[in-house]
Amino acid sequence: MGLRSFVTDILPTTLHTRGRHAPTLVGEPEVETFAQLVDKLGYLSREDLKQVRAAYKFADEAHLGQFRASGQPYITHPIAVAALVADWKLDAQAVMAALMHDSMEDCGVTKVELIERFGSPTAELVDGLTKLDKLQFSTREEGQAESFRKMLMAMSRDVRVILVKLADRLHNMRTMGAMAAHKRARIARETLDIYAPIAHRLGLNQLYRELQELAFSYVHPWRHAVLHKAITRARGYRRDIVERVRSDVDKAFGEARVKVEVSGREKTVFSIYRKMREKHAGFAQVTDIYGFRVVVQSWQECYLALGVLHQLYHPMPGRFKDYIAIPKPNGYQSLHTTLVNPLGTSVEFQIRTEEMHAIAETGIAAHWLYKVGTKSSANPAEVAQTLGAMWLKSLMDIQRETHDASEFLEHVKIDLVPDSVYVFTPQSKIMALPRGATPLDFAYAIHSRVGDHCVAARINGEPAALRAELKSGDVVEIITNPGSRPSPGWLNIVRTGRARSKIRHYLKNLEHEESQALGEQMLTQALRAEGMALPPESAPEGTSVWPTLLRWSGNRNPSELMLDIGLGRKVAAIVAKRLAQLMQEQGQRPDAVTLTLARYAAGGEEAGATPPSLVVVDGSEGTGVSLATCCRPIPGDEIQGYLGRGEGLVVHTGDCGVARRLSARDKELWIPVAWSEEPVRQFDTDVQVLLRNDKGTLARLAAAVASAEADIHHIDMGDEARGETAELRMRLSVRDRQHLADVLRTLKRSPSVLRASRVKPERPPG
Known part of the structure; x- marks a missing residue:
């Protein structure tokens, strides 16, 4: 078709930055009447058109008396959205859903009514497009996140939901001129962050570019205007270059007898702005503003055309990409x-x-639109649904393991990153991951069990760290161990939403199990102080008191109550007193032996005995019980347990200043804890060392620590200028206080060390 003019093909020549009009990449006139819409629906059957007409009448009556911010009748918006859907040749159900997409949200129409009049598939589409505005949320962001979550789940069942939603968002972006500036900026930012990346993820590149361009013009109107003027000027400066390239390309393909269609294209203002930001370059340094698209008959001719072009001009090294052999995730x-x-x-x-x-x-x-790659009998909706299946499956996995809507939206945003790297399994299977992905992301992309048990990785046959950044072409091998489990630190390593949600889900389940067991232990001990034993839920005495206790506490079942106690949301002593009262009302009496044991435990120190502690710490605790980082207790230290509200049990040293401040504020949240006689692991503690700044000092210091059978986890030397002495802080892993004393003695014997001591916890002021 020849090279089209850049001026008329790509961008409009005028730009209004104050909201009256906005730049668009699609130059078709706006559809405002149903008659104009019908002109676009010639691909539908007569029966389908009859149903669409009925849907229009229904929507017109529902929106009667409603107007947009521009003053136009509201029905013009659904008509315009339906016209965009018709441009994609979507079926009658999608067009009907586009016409009625706001009827449930703004007009009080029920889903049951839509099912009765237009059938369940159309009603499901409309319901998937309806926000959750009727429910009460604590913040606007929470409501938006929950509505977005609902829409994506509907999309996972039927991809037409997101196509109609994107058409809706596009028309809203084209017509935001009458809105207040702060609303335009908020909607435009949401479009840049979520809807444009979704369009890109689904391969809707024309829509993707226009959404980006419109959003950019509202978020940064002056930057958009300046760049647009620069591009317009550049067109004139580079017209001769474009004509020269066009002539050379036409001649080269003519001589090679390759039938091609060559068209010109120009980068959008937003893509140029993004490249300037990424490369920290000015407009003059962005040289590839213009480009050419070559369309041939077969994939074999693609490579033939490539050869013709490489013979014509010199290729730039490192700037060739073969997306035919390795397609992008969106096809x-x-x-x-x-x-x-x-x-x-x-x-x-x-x-x-x-x-x-x-x-x-x-x-x-x-x-x-084209029934691309399908037989005439194939259902285009099924084909399209299959294309998006990988991402939709990832969404469903995240949905199942993420109960918080804002967290779900965070994971989805991570997975909407447009850039990808392509890596291989040892069996040569290609996998696409977001740029910056690590071997952990790769492991979770294979299967959640592979990720959960991952211990090491090899990249191209060489051992690699789990946080190493993968590059296109890498062959990645994951090494697993059945005894390995995810750690909280993995959340700082992974890049994909799927991996992040899997790790969080595992850690939350682990925390709940441990906190639930801790809560039951605490309630048992507190109830023993009342002279009672905790009744089993299935026992006769339990079946009579548990329902009443749960109504009083507001929990659904005993497990949830134990979890709240273990996480510090409820105080065990208060729950125990209420439970004892209920048990006494049922005719039970305090047991003298139990009461005597509890009193003995409480007064054991005066009697010269060691009281049985409520919680024993041996180092095997998970997320339900943690050691405070402010004082880093180790076996041999006097310790106390703080039941943080929603944080589980946090163990502090007896002389910790932070613990003393917390104790003065919440005395009832402290419980006795003790070290196990046989801890199962080593514990971290901080040591401060003053040493001579000689050659090889650090090597001698590390050798001294190793000879004392301790490990160094971290060294911080600060930002002090180099002098005769240096003070550093080390985090060591030791067994107990005795082992720490041995390490400090070994350090002090080193000729390089002037002073070595444990870092004391912060003292409270005064």
């Missing part, structure tokens, strides 16, 4: 190469077939 396929023409300007070429071009521009919607 995009093309060859990309950047060439340097005789005038010294770099020009990017994209080479693809007609089918590849259809998918590149409209992604999953191409399967309604």
Whole structure:
């Protein structure tokens, strides 16, 4: 079709930055009447058109008397959304859902009513597009996150939900001029963060570019205006270069007798702005503003065309990408190469077939538009749903393990990163991961069990850290151990939402199990002080008191009550007193032996005996019981336990200043704890060392620590200037206080060490 003009093909020549109009990449006139919409629906059958007309009448009556901020009748918006859906040749149900997408949210129409009049599939589409505004949320962000979560779950069942939603968002972005500036900025930011990346993830690149461009013009109107003017000026300056390249390309393909269609394309303002930000470059340094698209008949001719272009101009090293052999996760396929023409300007070429071009521009919607790659009997909705299956499966996995809507939205945003790296399993299977992904992400992408038991990784046959950043082409091998479990530190390593949600889910379950056991232990001990034994839920005495106690506490079952006690949300002594009262009302009496034992335990120190502690710490505790980082207790220290509200049990040393301040504020949250006689692991403690700043000092220091059978986890030398002496702080792993004393004696014997001591916990002021 020849090279089209850059001025008319890509961007409008005018830009209004104050909201009256906004730049668009699609130059079709706005559809405002149902008659104009019908003109676009010629692909539907007569029966389908009859149903669409009924849906229009229903929506028109529902929105009667409603107006948009611009003053137009509200029905013009659903009509415009339906027209965008019709451009993708979606079926009648999707068009009907587009016409009625606001009827449940704004007009009080019920889902049951829609099912009765238009059938369940259409009603489900409309329901998936409806926000949860009728429910009460603590913040706007929480409500938005929950509504977004609902929409994505509906999308996982039917991909048409997100297509209609994206059409809705596009029309809203095109017509936001009448809104207040702060609302425009908020909606535009949401579009940049969520909806444009979703469009990209689903391969809707034309829509993706326009959403980005519109959002950028509202978030940064002056930057957009300045860059737009610069691009307009550059068109004039580079017209001769474009004409020269076009002439050379046409001549080269003519001589090679390769039938091609060449079209020009220009980067959007936002993509140029993003490249300037990424490369910290000015507009003059962004050379590949213009590019060419070469469309051929078959994938074999793609590589033939590539050879013709590489013979014509010199290719730039490292700027060739083969997305035909390794497609992007959204199905995009093309060859990309950047060439340097005789005038010294770099020009990017994209080479693809007609089918590849259809998918590149409209992604999953191409399967309604062109029936790409399908037989005539294939259902385009099923084909499109299959294309998005990998990401949708990831969404469902995250949904199952994430109960908080804001956390779910956070995971989805992570997975919407457009850039990807392509790595291989040892069996040569290709996997796409977000840029910056680690071997842990790779492990969880294979299977959650592989991730949970991951202990090490090899990249290209060489051992690698779990936090190593993967690069395209890497062959990754994961080494597992059945005894290995996820750690909280993994959350700082992983990049994908799937891996993050799996790790959080495991840690939460572990925390709940441990906190529940701790809560039951605490309630048993507190009830013993009342002279009572904790009744089993299934015992006769338990069946009579537990329902009443749960109504009083507001918990659904005893396990939830134990969890609240273990996490510090409820005080064990208060619950025990209420439970004892209920048991006495049922005719039970305090047991003298139990009461005597409890009193003896409470007064054991006066009697010269050691009181049985409520919790024994041996180092095997997980997230339910933790050691305070402010004082880092080790076996041999006097310790006390603080039941933080929602944090589980935190163990402090007896002389910790932080603990004393907490004790003065919440005395009832402290419980007795003691060390086990046989701890199962080593414990971290901080040591401060003053040493001579001689050559080899650190090596001698490390050797002294190793000879004392301790491990160094961290060394901090601060920012002091180099002098004769240096003070450093080490985090050591020791068995107990006696072992620490041995380490300190060994350090002091070193000629390089002037002073060594344990870092004391903070003292309370006064």
